Amino acid sequence: MDLKAENISFSYNKKRQILKDVSLSLNSNQIVGLIGDSGSGKSTLCKIISGYISNYSGKVTLDDKEIPDKDYYPVQLIFQHPEKTMNPKWKMDKVLNEAWAPTQELKDTFGLKDSWLTRWPNELSGGELQRFSILRALNPKTKFIIADEISTMLDAVTQVQIWDALIKHCRTNNIGILAVSHDPELLEVICDDILYFKDINHI
Amino acid sequence: MANLLEVNHLSISFTQYVQGLNRNESKVISDLTIDVDESEIVAILGSSGSGKSLLAHSILGILPYNSNVTGELKYKGQVLNQELKEKLRGKEICLIPQSVNFLDPLMKVSEQAIGECKDEKEHAQKKSRQREIFGKYRLDESVDDLYPFELSGGMARKVLLSTALIGNPDLLIADEPTPGLDAKSVEETIQDIRNLKEHGKGVLLITHEIDVALKTADRIAIFYSGYVIEINKVENFKNANNLLHPYTKALINSLPRYGFNLTEGVQPLGEVSGCPYYENCPIRLDKCENNIPQLEEHDGVMIRCFNFKEGNDGS
Numbered sequence: 001m002d003l004k005a006e007n008i009s010f011s012y013n014k015k016r017q018i019l020k021d022v023s024l025s026l027n028s029n030q031i032v033g034l035i036g037d038s039g040s041g042k043s044t045l046c047k048i049i050s051g052y053i054s055n056y057s058g059k060v061t062l063d064d065k066e067i068p069d070k071d072y073y074p075v076q077l078i079f080q081h082p083e084k085t086m087n088p089k090w091k092m093d094k095v096l097n098e099a100w101a102p103t104q105e106l107k108d109t110f111g112l113k114d115s116w117l118t119r120w121p122n123e124l125s126g127g128e129l130q131r132f133s134i135l136r137a138l139n140p141k142t143k144f145i146i147a148d149e150i151s152t153m154l155d156a157v158t159q160v161q162i163w164d165a166l167i168k169h170c171r172t173n174n175i176g177i178l179a180v181s182h183d184p185e186l187l188e189v190i191c192d193d194i195l196y197f198k199d200i201n202h203i
Numbered sequence: 204m205a206n207l208l209e210v211n212h213l214s215i216s217f218t219q220y221v222q223g224l225n226r227n228e229s230k231v232i233s234d235l236t237i238d239v240d241e242s243e244i245v246a247i248l249g250s251s252g253s254g255k256s257l258l259a260h261s262i263l264g265i266l267p268y269n270s271n272v273t274g275e276l277k278y279k280g281q282v283l284n285q286e287l288k289e290k291l292r293g294k295e296i297c298l299i300p301q302s303v304n305f306l307d308p309l310m311k312v313s314e315q316a317i318g319e320c321k322d323e324k325e326h327a328q329k330k331s332r333q334r335e336i337f338g339k340y341r342l343d344e345s346v347d348d349l350y351p352f353e354l355s356g357g358m359a360r361k362v363l364l365s366t367a368l369i370g371n372p373d374l375l376i377a378d379e380p381t382p383g384l385d386a387k388s389v390e391e392t393i394q395d396i397r398n399l400k401e402h403g404k405g406v407l408l409i410t411h412e413i414d415v416a417l418k419t420a421d422r423i424a425i426f427y428s429g430y431v432i433e434i435n436k437v438e439n440f441k442n443a444n445n446l447l448h449p450y451t452k453a454l455i456n457s458l459p460r461y462g463f464n465l466t467e468g469v470q471p472l473g474e475v476s477g478c479p480y481y482e483n484c485p486i487r488l489d490k491c492e493n494n495i496p497q498l499e500e501h502d503g504v505m506i507r508c509f510n511f512k513e514g515n516d517g518s
Contacts, residue, residue, distance in 0.1 A: 038357020152382045155250040155411040156457040185459040
């Protein structure tokens, strides 16, 4: 499968244009890195590709077809701060099963402990919460993962654990990954190819 | 001479109501000992969720009401009690908070950086200092009037950093000042922290980014599951073989540059009766299961591991 973003332009207000004619394409057997400065619009691009922002110009297609927004969205975004993406009044069990019910095997792969399930989001650490938010996004209908600085807040040991599990799962299930980070060393280790944001954003 | 900051056997726990009137006591920091001298940068490096930020909050006296703190904090030889904390914070002791959520969503960022002022004159003075510092971080004048939601993650970090530096503190507590910043801004932040050191100030750098710790700190303390498990000189972190604790070695080996090696295992959630690393430790001894090793000196390195007791060289 191919995910394509073609000539994406976007601005939040009239004063400043964030994205201009950004194009990129990604195959579901690929892990592509995207690197760029803070405030340059990487996260905005991620939100557009994964359907969170709709008033942009240009198009996002999956196998050259527009992605319908009424069904399960096959491009899932994982954010940098998992604590901001979870309902604070839900226990982790409910948070995890919101989109689908992951198998025990998959929970083990991601190092999810059963004792965490009965806790509230504010009782777990960022690394623990990030495991939930990744697993939650891996519904079998997911074809692409947009990973927006997902390991930036984690320690090095946890960073390896999370990427190792995510990459193994995505390789076996033919899910493509766009890995956004500001850390070139990390991207060099995990990606097949690296894009430089300043080269694709014609601003 | 007294250390700028001394933390002795700090432990922090929280009382929570679980159901009805049943209360639960959860311990987050079990035994944290560290000191910071003038003109010194000490980094605390720990896995996420290990309670590092609470150390910062306890130094500033901003822990929530349901926390219980034992142990001793000293600032310039004086016991740091709540009264003294309130007097010093924002002036002699400043904090760069971890989360961008610490910004007030309803206040323009320049006003937040300036903070409380007695009169117009003070405001004007601080305003020019704020402009100067913002300028240094390439936040142009249009940023002054923005609200936090209009900033990118990196810009918000720069605002937090500027806010702490405006006060010109003697002791800076930097709680994860760099994640989400691009390389250039990280470099500048590091430079700023080093500058403070050169001006005789002490910095306690709380971070999980080894690189930042390596580039700035004189000593690095490794914090794991509520305990400081090793305090070592920064030179020894260039090679995992110079490090003593197995977790410290795993941490260095998991860096992309040193092989991105996978180490299984997560930190224990609850309190354990023995060494906090027992479950994942490759060199564990029988006694580690139920006895907690103390932080002791071994060849100039502070280490918490039974393998490095007197007369035992760890092999």
